[in-house]
Amino acid sequence: MPRPGASRSGGTGDPAGPASQPGVTRRRLLGTAGATGLALGAVGTAAGYAAAGSGDPDTAPLTSVGAETAVFHGKHQPGILDPMQSRGHLMAFDLAPGAGRKEAAALLRRWSATAERLMAGESSASDTGVALDAGPSALTVTFGLGHSFFARTGLEKQRPVALDPLPDFSSDRLDKARSDGDLWVQIGANDGLVAFHALRALQKEAGSAARPRWEMTGFNRSPGATARPMTARNLMGQVDGTRNPKPSDPDFQQRIFVPDEPSGTGTAEVPGGGSPRWMAGGSYAVVRRIRMLLDPWEKLSVTEQEAVMGRHRSDGSPLTGGGETTEPDLEKLGPDGTLVIPIDAHARISRPDQNGGAAMLRRPFSYHDGSDGKGAPDAGLLFICWQADPVRGFVPVQRKLDRGDALSPFVRHEASGLFAVPGGAERGGYVGQALLEG
């Protein structure tokens, strides 16, 4: 049965996401699409409630958070260009012993069908009821494939070179049990029960084909909690994401997504530039669970924190002046003759033009898993970045940060994953179909 969905443009979502740019919004008006049960209900009653058999008259069309809807089908998968949501789950699965290409294809077909239904505000096959009463709440579900997926399915020759393991970084303290995985699922929604509902549906549908490997939960600012269309803030109190590429940038598509007709040479079989054809419209996700060492960080004065970042904490503006998006003046000296933005400031070292123009689209969640058992908070960033090629995106930036970032003493990378995220499924198709049926 459909759940309530009423017409509303979703263009007013989180400003940190680039989807509010003209031309790239994936949102749509639900309008009549959600009204299949209308004939059963009272006038003015949202479709879902009528279908649920309720005669309750105090229903109304969804006009806010619940009504926002992302679309499953398209050139790219959802959850990349959509505004960041207030609630997120990341899960990795490994194919079960004995499961191969056939089982993986059936699983991705099941998962894709469920993702489509849930994102439209409909129920899944054996629904738990947890999302009843709620609208889609901007739910997105995104699927990725890890390096190990290709050997398990006999598809090594199709494995993108871009999935070659990330280099080791000296500051890594990686927990293997919470890293990597054959399959990766990203869930985002602006309602905690809607997100949990999707998580349980996908877990159950893994069935005997795949076993859970790891699971993480995160959050972002709620829509409407802030008045200013401002970049997100992280648990260190810092504005985070100021220099994210924008869909209006001329090279945005080529930096973030694999082209529609990739060179077809970038596989394990024939290394070379680009990505294999089955990755057309896809992207690569680097996932890092970055613990923030908040106790020492919060002992710094605001001035000390700002020297580490190179930006003002209040509004993210560079220490050399202006607003959040003003270019930092990296040469500017203070009255004492030293650089205003210190030589090891995070904002200096992570700048794209300091890294050969490397660009990645960061779309993270914060996380907070209580205390670490020693009294310190187990909290930080579920860093997720998107790029057409990790070797040009994440790797050069992280190499620089690893060597000389003033922020390094306050963060610790505790888990890591790299996933090929195929292009969006066609109507009637499923994510990964071009690979698995290619």
Place this chain on the structure above:
Amino acid sequence: MPRPGASRSGGTGDPAGPASQPGVTRRRLLGTAGATGLALGAVGTAAGYAAAGSGDPDTAPLTSVGAETAVFHGKHQPGILDPMQSRGHLMAFDLAPGAGRKEAAALLRRWSATAERLMAGESSASDTGVALDAGPSALTVTFGLGHSFFARTGLEKQRPVALDPLPDFSSDRLDKARSDGDLWVQIGANDGLVAFHALRALQKEAGSAARPRWEMTGFNRSPGATARPMTARNLMGQVDGTRNPKPSDPDFQQRIFVPDEPSGTGTAEVPGGGSPRWMAGGSYAVVRRIRMLLDPWEKLSVTEQEAVMGRHRSDGSPLTGGGETTEPDLEKLGPDGTLVIPIDAHARISRPDQNGGAAMLRRPFSYHDGSDGKGAPDAGLLFICWQADPVRGFVPVQRKLDRGDALSPFVRHEASGLFAVPGGAERGGYVGQALLEG
């Protein structure tokens, strides 16, 4: 510096909370109260941004989630009658060795001052900046005192009899490390960063006076995610809280709150009815971390689940018909001659009129802490109920449920706490002052 707050009535919050009833709303218009920095800012710029030194013109008054504000001072503490928020943290602390009455009083004074500031959308003493840009987002902070608090502070004679340990229940599987505690803090907000910001501020201000004992994080439906003003739904997919007492009930105040002039005899020194005088306007909170065994639960058909509950899953209506708030017909027989609402149905056994009129106000959060390491979800309910006397509220209901509830095989009580929650602080005063300076 103040954070942005603009005028809006908060009366449209979560319908499961009783605060939308006339006469009991604790919300207020922030209006000019939040505008102390206005002279510094551009016309039309929200106060907080101006005070933060930003010249950014694209600011606007908060008109939605962020603007909602609960008040700290009053007859009762916040977080009891306020609408349920989408995000919650529960924390318990133990007083540090050597800390006694004096340190406890200083701590509750510090905490109360910070709670007041943060709930008004202002910064705390050494602010982390995490809530910058956000409005108060309906933040509430509530403080409670556990049984052990009174011996630690030399105040045994003032200890309410109502804090005597709860009886053991046969279905309890309690983890002592996550139960009880000298001090209890409940945080709720409609934004995850605002809630986390408050948690960190209060943890830091515990200083050397108190050490964290346990910490739990929960969530509820986001405001606006559902169109119907409906009772909350839990992670079993069930409507939960239908029979909550309402502020309009004639006996609401006396069932939930200690009277303004209690008998003064209900202490450890002089047992008797009622509560001690220092608890005037207070309430008792029973906190239970109730794990839901979702794997077996979700294997039941909807019909089987409905027989366990005695209510329809779709809308919470009794199996004997009507809407969510219709009285169940407990005598009604089906065509096969058996009770339509089974003899052990949860809705039958938990009914107040089956328990001597016991009434408690339930105001829970759901929780989901990933997997339990054996592949099952570590998820369920952070059950919190409020009553003037736990022996008339929680205890008789739980005793009945413990014996014969059809729901019992699907839930497991894993942690428990019982806390005396004093009345609200007076302006210039702090929570617990009547006890600690009495």
